[in-house]
Amino acid sequence: MRLLLASSSPRRRELLSLLVAEFTIESPDIDESVSADETPIDYVARLAAEKASACLRTETAVLGADTVVVVGSQILGKPDDVSGARQMLTALSGRTHQVHTAVAVSIEESTRVLVSSTAVTFASLPEQTIDNYLRSEVVADKAGAYAIQGYAGAFVTRLEGSYSGVVGLPLAETRTLLIEAGVSLRHG
Numbered sequence: 294m295r296l297l298l299a300s301s302s303p304r305r306r307e308l309l310s311l312l313v314a315e316f317t318i319e320s321p322d323i324d325e326s327v328s329a330d331e332t333p334i335d336y337v338a339r340l341a342a343e344k345a346s347a348c349l350r351t352e353t354a355v356l357g358a359d360t361v362v363v364v365g366s367q368i369l370g371k372p373d374d375v376s377g378a379r380q381m382l383t384a385l386s387g388r389t390h391q392v393h394t395a396v397a398v399s400i401e402e403s404t405r406v407l408v409s410s411t412a413v414t415f416a417s418l419p420e421q422t423i424d425n426y427l428r429s430e431v432v433a434d435k436a437g438a439y440a441i442q443g444y445a446g447a448f449v450t451r452l453e454g455s456y457s458g459v460v461g462l463p464l465a466e467t468r469t470l471l472i473e474a475g476v477s478l479r480h481g
Contacts, residue, residue: 294400294475299348299357302434304442308462309356312471312478321347321357325370333363334393338406341395349399354474360394360461362437369437375427378438382426385437387417389451392437394458398470405470409463411454413441418448 296316298309309316321344327336337359344357362369364384372378389412397406418426426445432438439445441459457464471478 294477295350295353296471296476297348297350297353297355299344299355302358302461304440304461305358308457308460308464309467312464312468313476314479316356319348323347325359327368333361333366333368333391334395334408334410336368337361337393337395338397338408341397342399342404342406345397345399345404349401351401353400354471354476355399356396356467356470357399358394358396358462358467360392360436360458363391363393364388371434371436372432372438378427378432379423381438382418382423383420385415385418385439385448386423387415389414390437392454392459394455394461394463396463396467396470398474400474405473407463407466407470409455409458409466411452411456411458413449413459414451415448416450 296313298316298318299321301320323343340359341357345355348355369381372381392411392413393408395406395408397404455463
């Protein structure tokens with residue numbers, strides 16, 4: 294079974310290449326607005342499924358994924374600007390937040406979705422640390438204004454769940470869906 298990754302994320306591409314030797318890539322164009330009364334998990338699952346469905350091809354498994362950072366019940370998307378990124382990092386400082394990443398695989402008319410949820414605790418971040426971080430890192434395309442695989446990994450004092458899920462593609466869940474879809478994996 295051929296595989297198509299419905300994502301332009303270099304992090305997802307890199308993680309998927311750990312599991313699968315060959316796949317194609319296409320960037321889906323979907324509306325990422327949160328629906329009224331939609332929980333963060335429902336939201337991320339819907340987006341992953343919509344991304345996979347938007348790129349359907351015959352005889353191809355299409356993988357879509359989406360990640361959200363949640364503080365309390367507030368979804369922290371991608372920041373609009375440096376001010377928004379500063380507000381997000383300030384909200385994450387000294388707190389535990391949730392990172393939900395959904396992965397979906399669509400084949401023909403069928404879509405299966407799994408969600409990985411990870412609790413991430415940040416150290417208290419002084420204002421100067423946040424400012425220095427924002428001057429040195431590109432955060433515009435990062436949910437919650439950080440990438441755990443970069444310098445922000447030094448902010449994490451505790452992680453309960455999937456590291457790869459926080460990066461953007463939970464490998465265990467992805468492997469399960471790909472096996473179910475009949476996609477050949479590097480290590481079976």
